[in-house]
Amino acid sequence: MKVGIVGTGMVGSSAAYAMALMGVGTQIVLVDQDPKLAHAHAQDISHATPFASPVQVHAGDYDDLQDAKVVVLAAGVGQKPGESRLALLDRNAKVFRTIIKNIIAVAPDAILIVATNPVDVMTYVAQRLSGIPVGKVIGTGTILDTARFRTLLGQHLGIAAQSVHAYVLGEHGDSEVPIWSSAMAGSVPIDTLANQMGRSLLSEEKNTISTNVRDAAYSIIEGKGATYYGIGAGVARIVQAILDDERIVLSVSIMTDDVLGVPNVPISLPRIIGAQGVLTDMVPELDKIEENALRKSAEVISELTEQLNLA
Numbered sequence: 001m002k003v004g005i006v007g008t009g010m011v012g013s014s015a016a017y018a019m020a021l022m023g024v025g026t027q028i029v030l031v032d033q034d035p036k037l038a039h040a041h042a043q044d045i046s047h048a049t050p051f052a053s054p055v056q057v058h059a060g061d062y063d064d065l066q067d068a069k070v071v072v073l074a075a076g077v078g079q080k081p082g083e084s085r086l087a088l089l090d091r092n093a094k095v096f097r098t099i100i101k102n103i104i105a106v107a108p109d110a111i112l113i114v115a116t117n118p119v120d121v122m123t124y125v126a127q128r129l130s131g132i133p134v135g136k137v138i139g140t141g142t143i144l145d146t147a148r149f150r151t152l153l154g155q156h157l158g159i160a161a162q163s164v165h166a167y168v169l170g171e172h173g174d175s176e177v178p179i180w181s182s183a184m185a186g187s188v189p190i191d192t193l194a195n196q197m198g199r200s201l202l203s204e205e206k207n208t209i210s211t212n213v214r215d216a217a218y219s220i221i222e223g224k225g226a227t228y229y230g231i232g233a234g235v236a237r238i239v240q241a242i243l244d245d246e247r248i249v250l251s252v253s254i255m256t257d258d259v260l261g262v263p264n265v266p267i268s269l270p271r272i273i274g275a276q277g278v279l280t281d282m283v284p285e286l287d288k289i290e291e292n293a294l295r296k297s298a299e300v301i302s303e304l305t306e307q308l309n310l311a
């Protein structure tokens with residue numbers, strides 16, 4: 001099955017590389033306003049396929065996206081050190097005006113995966129400009145923050161991140177909400193497990209983990225200018241779930257009718273993903289503090305979408 005990636009800088013090319021290594025799709029088409037860059041990445045990644053999977057990777061134009069089942073949007077600018085994701089909105093909304101039109105002209109039935117920041121608002125922009133049904137325009141949302149949460153919590157407790165079941169919900173950004181109240185491993189609530197393992201998990205330690213999850217992007221960008229491997233793998237995981245009709249639960253962002261009284265907001269909740277995109281939203285159980293934080297996070301996003309003029 002064909003997968004397109006529009007915007008093949010660090011994030012788009014890392015997603016293509018992760019897909020090639022994970023054996024996701026049979027053909028990956030890289031499209032960028034800089035065709036030389038797309039071509040160079042396609043060549044380089046295709047040289048990894050003999051060690052991984054027989055997927056074909058090549059650069060192309062919008063016409064080559066015809067019949068793509070999924071198109072990933074990773075075009076646009078990223079944050080400079082110290083800059084917030086929300087500061088990118090005007091520049092990246094302009095980029096989406098061009099690329100969405102071009103994608104829809106050739107692949108109107110494709111499912112869109114949005115990675116460009118600020119990803120929740122850009123998901124709204126992509127859905128509105130494309131007219132594609134809500135469950136088929138999926139922002140990567142907090143899939144990366146959830147992965148960071150599981151990684152740090154797993155490291156703290158000395159267990160594999162894959163065995164940690166915990167989510168970050170809300171905005172992919174400064175108002176995100178780590179959900180501690182239902183965090184578990186091996187069906188054991190995380191506080192009980194820490195006790196059983198003789199590990200300390202005091203509220204200060206939880207706060208440090210939450211802060212490090214929230215600020216991971218800032219510290220990585222300070223160190224190397226951008227983040228891309230984590231999100232590349234996250235994008236590949238969403239595409240795999242769609243192509244294989246997996247019905248796996250992932251925290252991703254789509255337009256949501258109502259979140260704790262905030263209407264029509266693009267935001268991450270745990271969602272079941274299969275061949276048709278998002279199949280079902282899940283309503284997590286939250287404690288009062290988490291509930292208030294999730295409502296605030298929804299309000300942060302909603303303030304921005306309300307100001308946007310997409311006419």
Ligand SMILES: NC(=O)C1=CN([C@@H]2O[C@H](COP(=O)(O)OP(=O)(O)OC[C@H]3O[C@@H](n4cnc5c(N)ncnc54)[C@H](O)[C@@H]3O)[C@@H](O)[C@H]2O)C=CC1
Pocket residue numbers: 006007008009010011012031032033034037074075076077078079088092095098099114115116117118119140141144172226227228231
């Ligand atoms: N959702 C998430 O968790 C994450 C999102 N990001 C976001 O992903 C986006 C891309 O980041 P990077 O790959 O690091 O940036 P980059 O600058 O390396 O790549 C962006 C690419 O978009 C291309 N592009 C720009 N305008 C275009 C247009 N009109 N048509 C086609 N291609 C166009 C550029 O030529 C460039 O190759 C940023 O907005 C960044 O903030 C980054 C990391 C994580």
Ligand SMILES: CC(=O)C(=O)O
Pocket residue numbers: 079085117144216217227
């Ligand atoms: C850049 C970004 O959004 C992240 O790494 O979380």
